[in-house]
Amino acid sequence: MMTDLFPDDIPSSRPEEIDGERPLADKLRPKSLDEVIGQTHILGEDGTLRRMLASGRLGSLILWGPPGTGKTTVARLLADAAGYRFEQISAIFSGVADLKKVFETARTARRAGQRTLLFVDEIHRFNRAQQDSFLPVMEDGTVVLVGATTENPSFELNAALMSRAQVLRFESLNRDDLFALIERAEAEMERPLPVDETARETLMSLADGDGRALLGLVEEIYAATGSDDILDHEGLTKLVQRRAPIYDKSQDGHYNLISALHKTVRGSDPDAALYYFARMIDAGEDPMYLARRLIRMASEDIGMADPQALPLAVAAKDAYHMLGSPEGELALAEVVVYLATAPKSNAIEVAYNTALALAKQTGSPTPPMTILNAPTKMMKSQGYGEGYIYDHDTPEGFSGQEYFPEKIGRQNFYQPVERGFEREIRKRMDYFSKLRATKRESGKS
Incomplete structure (x- = not known):
């Protein structure tokens, strides 16, 4: 794994400066991909970028990872290795006018036989319209786009942009x-x-x-x-002037404690859960990391057994954002206790995983024609929406129609447990199941 060791706006050499005045990070900037420390999953012999370079075709990329994980450095070196001119902009300081200038410069370079790798730092900060502006120049080969983001691109980038670029995950240095x-720094400093x-x-x-x-x-x-x-x-x-963490956040201590916190919540022990939560806070753990994990616990271990668990966990995250430390940590502690004392169920997780596995196996069968919209006359003539029963028009508010594709047939993924609110959901589902069977029988007769 490798870090973005080198500031984005500092060129690799500045002749006006005495070498001794250059920052250490600048002095140690890699000159080739072989000198890069880390990220072996994409830079090793069988890594994605190595295979891409070997094929002679460089595609657009989204480099996703925490700050300081090597995204800018790799982009520069990738352009060098592929023989592309390197152009860099930052989404923080650039607008549509800047993009137009960059695109025109890239077109001019292409007419001269030189391809351009356009590196966009913090690409997630561009709005939807700005992100869309990249699509034409990516499609016609004017630029190979390499965007860097610290945010999950699935949430921050347009689907159209994502479909045209491969996402590479950058990880922290081990x-x-x-x-x-x-050791490199010691060799440089002699x-x-x-x-x-x-x-x-x-x-x-x-x-x-x-x-x-x-x-x-x-x-x-x-x-x-x-x-x-x-x-x-x-x-x-x-x-x-920093307090050293009691445990190494990237090594066993970190994973041992978060595992202990998760399992004590799942095991409905609020006192032990509070203890491990407090240990991690005292060690300097990022409270937002803990907030994310608590949200995960609410979905994974409680689910519909207590539907209030998830919104409360999200609310605690928002409360921490508003209050900061240390006041905001009390909201997280409240959620720790709430989750630990809540009824438990993983029925949602089991149901989702089962449905996902079936979706992957069965391809793209068409839903029943009865539940497809028919916005045009032609579609109506072909039977779209024919026979659909509006559930609210029935006495029970339930039509009992078949919604699964005929190719698949009726499936049962979600099996509520006899705990918490899911006990009530089980009663509803049993009622719907009996009512569905009754309506089918009456329909046959």
Whole structure:
């Protein structure tokens, strides 16, 4: 895994500066994809980008990952490796007029036989119309678009744009990658980093998988220490003015505690759940990470057994956004207790997974003609909507029609449990099932 170690707006060489004045991150900027640390799942021998380069055809990409995971650096090096001219813009500072200029420059370059890789940083910040403006130039080959985003592209980018680009997930640096980066810094500085082993581990924990942050800390340490200084854990944390986490967020401690929190919530033990929640908060865990996991628990382990669990978990996330720390953490703690004491059911998860598996197996069968709209005369003449029964027109408010495609037939995915609100849902479903059978029998007769 690799981090975006190098600021987007700093060129690889600036002759007007003395080399010693250049930031450490700039000095260590990779000159080729082979020098990149990490992201082996896309940069290894069988990685996506390696295969793309080997094929001789560079396609549009969306690079998705946390800040400082190498998106900009890889885009630059990808353009070099493919022989494309590199053009970069930021969605934060660019508008439609800027895009038009970039597109025209790319057209001019193409007429001269030079293809353009257009790198768009923070692409998710463009609105729908701005995102749509990329479609024509992507389709006619004017540019190969490489967008970078820290947000889930499924939620932030237009479907049309997503369909024309491959999404590559960038991950944070692991411990070995961070260690290798420190070694590169030591070679550049021509002396070991003045920290003991405990402080070195603390330093990698503070970086939290972000190589750019790590190099910033390393540079700060070199600037503040002499050749005979050796910092320990306390000296390091005092120097960088940060509280070291009690556990490493990217290693076993992090995953052990979130697993413990999730399982104590599932096991309906509010006291143990509060304990693990408090430990993670005290360790410096991002409260929004915990908020996301609590929302997941509400869906995965409680579901329709208590339909209020999910909106309450989302409300706690919003409350934290509004209040910040430490007041907002109380809203999250409230949800921890609520989820732990709520009735439990995974019936929704089981039903969804079963339905998804069937959807993947059965292709695209057409729904029954009776429930298809018929907005045109031709469609009406072909039987669209014929025989549809408007449920509200029936005495029970339930028509009992068949809604599954004929090719598949009736299926039963959702099986409510006899706990919480799902007990009531089970009664409703049993009633509907009996009523459906009655209506079918009467229809036959």
